[in-house]
Amino acid sequence: MRPADLAREHGISTQAVRNYEHDGFLPPAERTPSGYRIYTELHAAALRAFLALVRAHGHAIAGQVMTALHADRPDEALTAVDRGHAQLLRDRETLSAVRRAVDHLSAEQDPGEIRGALPGPLSIGELSHRLGVTPATLRTWEAAGILTPPRDRATGHRLFRPEDIRDADLAHLLRRGGYPLAHIATVVREIRTAGGTGGLAAALDGWQQRLTDRGRAMLTAAARLDAYLALSTGPSGRSGLGPPRQSHSG
Structure with missing residues (x-):
């Protein structure tokens, strides 16, 4: 695969693909004798995982997850994902508490x-x-x-x-x-x-929808990340990902 092939799938630029590799969000690509990058299905899976993580957790956490994986620190990567799910749960609990409080207020007075x-x-x-x-x-x-x-x-x-x-x-x-x-x-x-509580009720409905959308995005990101890890796992059951290789090509 060429950078353009990966970029086309997601509607991004080829330079963005190169930047993601440079920043460690994709595994390092092999080069042709003339210096052109050679991407594979492993890189395509990594890009799908990274972009899904961006939608679910934000760019900073997505980058942290992928660079940790490529530095052979899988527990660090999974901990970052776990923190995102824990934050979503706290947000859901806060929303539930606010809804109960608003119901309490509405019963007492507007x-x-x-x-x-x-x-x-x-x-x-x-x-x-x-x-x-x-x-x-x-x-x-x-x-x-x-x-x-x-x-x-x-x-x-x-x-x-x-x-x-x-x-x-x-x-x-x-x-x-x-x-x-x-x-x-x-x-x-x-x-x-x-x-007032009337306007707040509508705001809480919007908050609820945002949490639902984030939860769905996290499920998608988890599936993409699992597919990438499965593709990168060798016969030994250990991840084939590791620190970037030293390259002497241009």
């Missing part, structure tokens, strides 16, 4: 309706008294990214605007529901962006 009835600005002492929590609790929520009050330019004291008070009300409600601060921060951030 956060989009709170703003008009809220006072403000309030000091940290006034807001802590309103919620029945300590100022230290509000500072903890601020450190977790749940609250983002501005500071008075003259005194440096926190000033909680109506939208900050709304976020504090939501945080207080969700804390009573047993939700951890990290999940509350995600919910508040999404509601702040969407403007």
Whole structure:
């Protein structure tokens, strides 16, 4: 195979194929006496695996996986893949927690309706008294990214605007529901962006679809990577991949 043959399958340039080989994402190619690269089905399988990994895990992780394989470090490559699957699981769990929290909020009150009835600005002492929590609790929520009050330019004291008070009300409600601060921060951030639980519900549906698409891409990448490893495995059962050979050709 020529570089153009590999490039044509994926709609990329021949220079991209050469760059991928140079960067270690493909195994090193043999050369003709005149210096032209000779690619084989092994290179085609490697390119399919790399591009599928890019779609599933991103360019950096895909490159890490392939270079680790070609340096004969298969466990390092598989660990990088495992981390991607673990992150996807954490994202799914966070999404589930946010959905439950939104359902909880919707059953109590629509956060989009709170703003008009809220006072403000309030000091940290006034807001802590309103919620029945300590100022230290509000500072903890601020450190977790749940609250983002501005500071008075003259005194440096926190000033909680109506939208900050709304976020504090939501945080207080969700804390009573047993939700951890990290999940509350995600919910508040999404509601702040969407403007209410109605808009957030649509955003969560989009988030769900993105996770589904990523999961499918990971399945495809795993299949492509397995096909490449199977093709590169010799009769001994050991991978034929290893550190790039030293070449003296042009």
